[in-house]
Amino acid sequence: xxxxxxDGLDGVDDFDxxxxxxxxxxxxxxxxxxxxxxxxxxxxxxxxxxxNNGNTTNGLKPGILNxxxxxxxxxxxxxxxxxxxxxxxxxxIEDLYGFVWIIMSCALMKMISKTFYxxxxxxxxxxxxxxxxxxxxxxxMFHTLWIFIIFDMVGSLIISYRLTAGQNKYVSILSVFGxxxxxxxxxxxxxxxxxxxxxxxxxxxxxTWVITSILVLKITHFLTxxxxxxxEFPDRIIMLVTExxxxxxxxxxx
Amino acid sequence: MADNIESDFIEPDVFDDNTQxxxxxxxxxxxxxxxxxxxxxxxxxxxxESGMETSQTGANGIAADVNxxxxxxxxxxxxxxxxxxxxFDIVERLKLTFTxxxxxNVSDDEINDLAKSCDMWAPLLFxxxxxxxxxxxxxxxxxxxxxxxxxxxxxxxxxxxxxxxxKISLISYISLCGYPLSLxxxxxxxxxxxxxxxIKVSRxxxxxVGVLTVVKLxxxxxTVYTSVKCSAFITRCHGFVQLFPLGILxxxxxxxxxxx
Numbered sequence: 001x002x003x004x005x006x007d008g009l010d011g012v013d014d015f016d017x018x019x020x021x022x023x024x025x026x027x028x029x030x031x032x033x034x035x036x037x038x039x040x041x042x043x044x045x046x047x048x049x050x051x052n053n054g055n056t057t058n059g060l061k062p063g064i065l066n067x068x069x070x071x072x073x074x075x076x077x078x079x080x081x082x083x084x085x086x087x088x089x090x091x092x093i094e095d096l097y098g099f100v101w102i103i104m105s106c107a108l109m110k111m112i113s114k115t116f117y118x119x120x121x122x123x124x125x126x127x128x129x130x131x132x133x134x135x136x137x138x139x140x141m142f143h144t145l146w147i148f149i150i151f152d153m154v155g156s157l158i159i160s161y162r163l164t165a166g167q168n169k170y171v172s173i174l175s176v177f178g179x180x181x182x183x184x185x186x187x188x189x190x191x192x193x194x195x196x197x198x199x200x201x202x203x204x205x206x207x208t209w210v211i212t213s214i215l216v217l218k219i220t221h222f223l224t225x226x227x228x229x230x231x232e233f234p235d236r237i238i239m240l241v242t243e244x245x246x247x248x249x250x251x252x253x254x
Numbered sequence: 255m256a257d258n259i260e261s262d263f264i265e266p267d268v269f270d271d272n273t274q275x276x277x278x279x280x281x282x283x284x285x286x287x288x289x290x291x292x293x294x295x296x297x298x299x300x301x302x303e304s305g306m307e308t309s310q311t312g313a314n315g316i317a318a319d320v321n322x323x324x325x326x327x328x329x330x331x332x333x334x335x336x337x338x339x340x341x342f343d344i345v346e347r348l349k350l351t352f353t354x355x356x357x358x359n360v361s362d363d364e365i366n367d368l369a370k371s372c373d374m375w376a377p378l379l380f381x382x383x384x385x386x387x388x389x390x391x392x393x394x395x396x397x398x399x400x401x402x403x404x405x406x407x408x409x410x411x412x413x414x415x416x417x418x419x420x421k422i423s424l425i426s427y428i429s430l431c432g433y434p435l436s437l438x439x440x441x442x443x444x445x446x447x448x449x450x451x452x453i454k455v456s457r458x459x460x461x462x463v464g465v466l467t468v469v470k471l472x473x474x475x476x477t478v479y480t481s482v483k484c485s486a487f488i489t490r491c492h493g494f495v496q497l498f499p500l501g502i503l504x505x506x507x508x509x510x511x512x513x514x
Contacts (some may be wrong), residue, residue: 065411069300069418077495097416104408108506109436115513123467129453132513137396138401141506 071096071171084179085186087221092228094171099152099178106185107144110254112245113192121196140254147249148184152177155242162238163229176226180243184250187215213250215239216243322347344376353431354487355480368424368488375408377432380439387442388511398510405503406431413489420490430488431500434481438504441477442511445470474508 060067074080076095080090081098115132142146156174163169191208198204220240224231349370353360385398410427422430447468456462481504482497491497 022324065414065424066418069415072412072415074495077498097495101399102501104499104502108502110507112509113504119467119513124464127458130461133394134388134398134510136509136512137513138397 001113001197003093024237057162070094071175072100074098084182087218087225089225089227090176090179091174093175095175096171096178099175102181102185103145103152104147105140106188109185109188110127110144111141112191113142113189114254115171115195128146143154143253144250147246147253148181151242151246151249152181155239158238158242159229159235162235163231169229172228174210176223180222183215183219183222202216208251212247216240216247219243268487295432340373340375343371343373344379346369347373347376348433348436351436351484353486354483365488365490369422369430372426373424374429374432377429377435380432381406382433383439384435384442384507384511387446390446401510402435402507405507406435407486409500409503412500413491413496415497417491418470422489427489431485433488434484434504435507437477437481438511439471440506441508444473445511470512474512478504479510 057161062068069112071094074095076100077095080093081102083090091223114138115130118130120129120130152174156170156177160168160170163173164200191211194207194211200205220236220243222241223243224236229235293326347368349356349358350364381399381402385395385404389395391399406428409431410424413427413431414422414424449470452466453459453463478501482501485500485504486492486497491500
């Protein structure tokens, strides 16, 4: 029994259970069934450390859900968000928590800010009822999600292919791209306020494009100052083009 | 060794001459194979056919092992009775879920049991009610229905990934996060049914519309806050990093119910 054979199922048997957490919930629940932990002796001695080979984590393989927990054990989310806004180097991070939840926040922010000003101005101050379509809001959210996810993933893939030949740094690059999106989270309410106030005027479009272009330059600068990457001039161009295309998609579709 | 293992997991049914019942035999019972000669089943026992364990007394007078979670044998009871039992179970779990705002005294064991005896009936009911309220029964119902499940799945995945050492499965997390959805149902009822009725009664008075909109926004904030607080209580999450995604997702559902 020295070698533990993983059963390939996602479950608690993939990890060593620390003593202080073992009694948190005494058994593995499966619907209304109660499966007691009589077989705890089969729990393998595994941890969460990445062994840097990009394929396994102490025996866990990418097909198992617990494998991805190493990328979501973020304890410095707020600090990294602040560093991103101040254009500082994040170092070599593998933090998909930031990537996922900043994009989700952007989608929610876009959905809220698109109707919030109208709700406040028309319903609260003028007493007129507005009728927003929930499906339109959900579509707006999904459009925001796919724009951010596609452009970030493709951009990271190209950069990863160019910069790290022979090394798998895709997750690290994707994490930094994800944190860069926090700039959009701040900008969306401002852009939607400008759009609402200056609705239908030429100046609205000009201001929107200028502000978003400045933001693209800021994000590109943030990406290029990451010292863990050996960035060359063509890489900067790729980053700029990726962010610029994202901006165009956001301005036209959302 | 093999016999010991077998006796741990296989509980032979023993026909009891005294009680005229089949009962599970525990390990202390002196096992022999003579019970196989009396295979006549007791069809009056509703738990027999369903194969569920029951709290009957064994042939040696010692109570058989009882699994409190698997206590349901529903084949011989009426549908109404089964539904009533399920509803009472949901109400009990709701009480546990809202312990932080109800101020009840709940032990850790009860919270542990809540995670063990998770069900998907309550989340399903809440999602159906929520989708009905927000969609008003129109074609968007299916979109909202899928969106709610996707939201719960995201919550479950987040909690599963952020605390992989905790002994709770993904399906349990989905169930646990589904219970605070009852607040979203309540909010959508107020927002989509009660508020329009009040506006109609007031004949679209501007001041009433304005005040009700502010009330709706305040209720939304309260709903999201309470949902996150209750989720944190039953899933034992703490800290901004763990609770932030839950807040985002509950706010998304609340906002969709607000803007119609």
